[in-house]
Every structure is written in structure tokens, then in C-alpha cells.
Amino acid sequence: MKRLTMEEWEKEYIAGQVERFDQKYTLGRRHQWDLELKERMQGLPPMPAVSDNPGLTLIDWAMRVASRSMVPKLELMNLSKPNRGNTDPTTNLFTAIDRNLKPPDGARLDINDPVLMTTNIKKAAEQFGADLVGICSLDQRWVYSHTYDTKEGEGGHRPQQIPDEYQYAIVLGFGGGYNLRRYFPTYINTWTSNGRRQILANALLSSFIKCLGFKTIDCTFDDVALAIPLAMQAGLGQLGRHSMLITPRFGSSIRLGQIFTDLPLVPDAPVDFGVTEFCNVCNKCADSCPSHSITHGDRTTKPITISNVGGELKWQFNPETCHINLYGYKNPCQICISVCPFTKPYTIFHRMVRWFVDKTRWADPFYVKMDNVFGYGKSKKADNFWDEWEPRKYYE
Ligand code: SF4
Ligand code: SF4
Numbered sequence: 001m002k003r004l005t006m007e008e009w010e011k012e013y014i015a016g017q018v019e020r021f022d023q024k025y026t027l028g029r030r031h032q033w034d035l036e037l038k039e040r041m042q043g044l045p046p047m048p049a050v051s052d053n054p055g056l057t058l059i060d061w062a063m064r065v066a067s068r069s070m071v072p073k074l075e076l077m078n079l080s081k082p083n084r085g086n087t088d089p090t091t092n093l094f095t096a097i098d099r100n101l102k103p104p105d106g107a108r109l110d111i112n113d114p115v116l117m118t119t120n121i122k123k124a125a126e127q128f129g130a131d132l133v134g135i136c137s138l139d140q141r142w143v144y145s146h147t148y149d150t151k152e153g154e155g156g157h158r159p160q161q162i163p164d165e166y167q168y169a170i171v172l173g174f175g176g177g178y179n180l181r182r183y184f185p186t187y188i189n190t191w192t193s194n195g196r197r198q199i200l201a202n203a204l205l206s207s208f209i210k211c212l213g214f215k216t217i218d219c220t221f222d223d224v225a226l227a228i229p230l231a232m233q234a235g236l237g238q239l240g241r242h243s244m245l246i247t248p249r250f251g252s253s254i255r256l257g258q259i260f261t262d263l264p265l266v267p268d269a270p271v272d273f274g275v276t277e278f279c280n281v282c283n284k285c286a287d288s289c290p291s292h293s294i295t296h297g298d299r300t301t302k303p304i305t306i307s308n309v310g311g312e313l314k315w316q317f318n319p320e321t322c323h324i325n326l327y328g329y330k331n332p333c334q335i336c337i338s339v340c341p342f343t344k345p346y347t348i349f350h351r352m353v354r355w356f357v358d359k360t361r362w363a364d365p366f367y368v369k370m371d372n373v374f375g376y377g378k379s380k381k382a383d384n385f386w387d388e389w390e391p392r393k394y395y396e
Contacts, residue, residue: 013239015313024146064187068196074199075199076094080218101210109213118135121265129197129204130201133171133172136233136268139230144223144226166262167262169234169260172258174255175254183380183385199221202220217260224260234268237275238273240285241279247342252337278357278367288336289335299315304316
């Protein structure tokens, strides 16, 4: 695995002017105001149906809903976002709790050794539940120019500025289990992408930093900045053809959180472990995507919808058709994550394969072929799932 300088990273991924992106144009927000999109989604069911099919039964659905159920509640606790609305009745309670998050004597910890502080922050993040931790200088290009509060509609469309004192972004990664990913497309496959671990770890690490006497902006819900470029700059992984992060440890099965802070830290270097070359010949996600949202061919800087960011050199992805598919396909999806050859358990065998993928990139067509020969990327039947499932083997 190569460590890149920021100049090398820039050359690899940026090929034009990057304008700060407006959150209003993310699919989660367009869903609220974009009449044309609404029309295209007319009549599609809001959730896949519960049925007698293994993986899609009531018990499977209940696990999916339960896994996500804390997310809106925990969101109320996040007071540090610059554009947080103040209309919620719980705000006063959480503000009072937050007031106590400071050093006992009010003095900041002296940071004589930012290298040691960085090591300690990473240890704390792991203790709070993060699987991966990286640091980067906060690149304001990835901060949303405006945020869009769906509860307030157009009135909640506000410019957003992060003060210059927030010089660093701590990026946390949370691995999704390989085991569950194999049962696609069912509810089981989506239990891993629920965000509950991410929200808690972010909030706890944020509190820890405040107790040291420093400031934080906790970007728990991807609603302050674009998560993936920050994660790449912080050395967590590379961008895949499916427009998601690919990490050496968890492949594409990863969730991200970020904390912006004025705590002096030492940035990590971006990494290159052969993803771009591999995706150039792989195409498994593009071939498997039921909505054809993932493009074949080469990387470009040309956006294909108003929800794409310009200036980045990447395989363009159509979030509109993906979003519509999630509603219209009648099955939970995330097939692109499951079929990705990088999404594998962290066994000696798969680590060895990853080493070869990194070191002998000219042989990538052979590795893709072998992935297919070994039957990876095929869905596993969920008929006996509840008998066989061992949650302790989450990462296997
Ligand atoms: S989630 Fe499904 S529809 Fe969306 S890009 Fe992935 S495979 Fe395609
Ligand atoms: S499935 Fe293949 S092409 Fe798609 S992101 Fe994974 S490695 Fe890249």
C-alpha cells in the first residue's frame, strides 16, 4: 500500500474546479422539493414489502427497522452542527448536558506533542467503537455551501460556514459485517448500514475532545460535509467505481463519521492500494446494479445529474436511478457493496490476495476472473439464516 502526498492525491482525483456542493441537491433533500423527481417516483411503494420469502419476512424486516430506530432520536443530541434548527423541545435539555463538557478548571489541555495527542485520539475513537480512524486537514471544498432542513423546507435552506479555527477532520470508519452482506438483496443485507454505532462513537469522541477544552463540530449524519473525499484524504481508503469508499480492511462495507475540531493533530496520508486499476477492469458492481446507476467505462469529471459533484475525476454514478430503484425494486438493495471483490473477511487468505492485487496490478483481470470462478459476489440463500446466524462472527 502506497502512502500519497496531498499533491499526488490531488492529481489522481481532481481534474477541475470543485465548487462547494449544496446539500439541497443531495437525493435525501431533493426527495422533498424536486417535483420532477417526485413525479418519477409516483406510485412506487415507500418500503419493500414483507413477504414469506426468506430474508424478507417480518422478523427480518423488524431487525432492519430496530437497527435504525435510534438514529432519529440520537440525531436530536447533536447540537454542534452550524445550521442546527432550534425548534426541538429537547434542545434545552441537551444544551444543559453539553454545558458540562469542559475541563473542570476551565483550562485547555496543553498540547505539547500533537503526535502523541493524535495517537491518543485514535485510541479513544477505537474505545468508543470506531473500527478505523484517520485525520486530515479540513479541506473546505468538501463542506456543504448550504444546508437544507427538510422540516423547514425552503426556509431551512441556509448558507453554511465552518470557522477557520476548525483545522482538522477526524474521520471514523465502521465496518459492516461481511457475513450479513452475502444475503442480498434482502433485509438482512441492510442491517449493517444503520448508523447507530457511528452516531454513538462520534458523539462520545466529540464529548471527549470538549472535555479537553477544545471545540468540535460533530458531523454525524453526513449533513455538514461530503464524507468520502474527507475519508480519502484521511487515509481510510480509495474511491470505487460505485462511488463509495473502498477500505483495505472492510472493502466497500463501511460507514463513515467525521468530527471537525481545533484540537492540534497530525494528518494521515491518503492511501493507494490498487483500487483505481482494479475497478478499471472489474465492473462487477456496474454489471449487477438493477437500476444501471453505476457506469461502465472510464473516469470523467462530467456530472451526469444535478446531484453529482463537479471537478472530481471518477466513475460517474446516477443517484437518481439508484434512489428510485430503492423504492421501486421492492427489495432492499446495496447489491453493489455485496458483490464488490474488496468486500471480504479479513482472513490470511484474503489479506494475501489483497497484497497481490496491490503489488501486481497488471494481473487484475486474472483476479477478477478468479473472484467469479470462486463464486464470490453470488447471493447466499437465507432459508436457514436464523438457525445458522452467529452475530459474534460479524466480520467473517
Ligand atoms: S444500491 Fe442498488 S441500485 Fe443503488 S447503485 Fe447499488 S446496486 Fe445500484
Ligand atoms: S465491484 Fe469492482 S468495479 Fe465495483 S467498486 Fe468493487 S472493485 Fe470496483
